[in-house]
Amino acid sequence: MQSKQTQPLVVAISSRALFDLTDSHNVYEEQGVEAYHQYQIANEETPLAPGIAYNLVKKLLNLNDQRAEPLVQVILLSRNSADTGLRVFNAIQHHGLEISRAAFTQGRSTQPYASAFGAHLFLSADADDVTQALNEGIAAATILPSTVSANSGGDLRIAFDGDAVLFSDEAERIYQEQGLDAFTQNEIAAAKTPLTGGPFKPFLEMLHLIQSQFTAETSPIRTALVTARGAPAHERAIRTLRAWNIRIDEAIFLGGLEKGPFLKAFAADIFFDDQRKHCESARQHVATGHVPSGIKNVESANSRKTDIKT
Known part of the structure; x- marks a missing residue:
């Protein structure tokens, strides 16, 4: 190809x-x-x-x-x-x-x-x-430190969180500031409006370019979106990737469930997430990278500064 x-x-x-x-x-x-x-x-x-x-x-x-x-x-x-x-x-x-x-x-x-x-x-x-x-x-x-065994499979498997990793944190900010109902209503209203790219969009694009040299069946790379989003907030994520013309092999919408077991099922060689709680779950099962991006990490940084001052 x-x-x-x-x-x-x-x-x-x-x-x-x-x-x-x-x-x-x-x-x-x-x-x-x-x-x-x-x-x-x-x-x-x-x-x-x-x-x-x-x-x-x-x-x-x-x-x-x-x-x-x-x-x-x-x-x-x-x-x-x-x-x-x-x-x-x-x-x-x-x-x-x-x-x-x-x-x-x-x-x-x-x-x-x-x-x-x-x-x-x-x-x-x-x-x-x-x-x-x-x-x-x-x-x-x-x-992050981890004692899990490496995935012994031959293909390369990389999993990503959505908001503040592949996507910007624009929707996550609504969730953190106004709650789940406001987030859900916003995502329904904006379902056909693609999200802005997050810090890992260019990396995913490069992986997609490598994948494009192979058929879907023979590609040595497999990618996954593993997100706490669930229906109906799933639609905007799917339409965003479609608008970017980027191939994602698997999409797992957890609706708030713990991510670790699902990453183990995917057999990820690495998983990237912005939130510490998700990283803690993930690193019990797969190699994990914490992405200090988005509103949750701004809040954490501000909290540390307040602790130092007090």
Whole structure:
């Protein structure tokens, strides 16, 4: 099938999202920078175990086996120095990951390099870097701790929340400020008016371009919308995706039910959501990225500021 894709999907990922750096991070937290430096050098040849987002990255890179020209490029962004970062590069080679580009910032924010590399998606364990990336217009999420097993299926499965992730938070604001009845009435009235795109719309568009190179039956990527919306608020979400001319493979309208079990049923390699309560449910079952976007996160940030002042 013909594709309009002219550039690869660029994914920037932090070393703590890609590999399990728990032990070395504990050394840093408990003993300081110098002890961390010595620990990393002493363990330079000890392979790092896969982290939360490792399976996602592995499957993304496997997409390059499908075409002569690369479909995906993965960039490593790390707050390590080049010296301590050598262990990370050794782990990349050990696991056979086709990652050749990286930026090591020696403790500084990695976010500027996500922009410089032209990243469509930025995944990090550092919430501040993620927030900065979102402010720069990059789809970004904080990878949350999880002990779930990776999805062993061959295809890549990515699930998204709707409001404040794929869509803007314009409808969510009505729900938070005026309640469920007002939200429902607004969505019925605006059912044929497409929602504005949210921070993850461009990333979904890039996935759609890759999918367009395959038939629906042979595509190595499967996407899902997993939303707390239920009927009748479902119609506007469906019509929005139709207006964008974006393919979504599965849509799950939960009407407020807990999301975790449904994400497990979908076998998501990762799920993106703006609300912490949904992320907490999700990370018990699948790898999860918190997207600090929308009104709920503005409220949380304001609450933290108030707590600090009081």
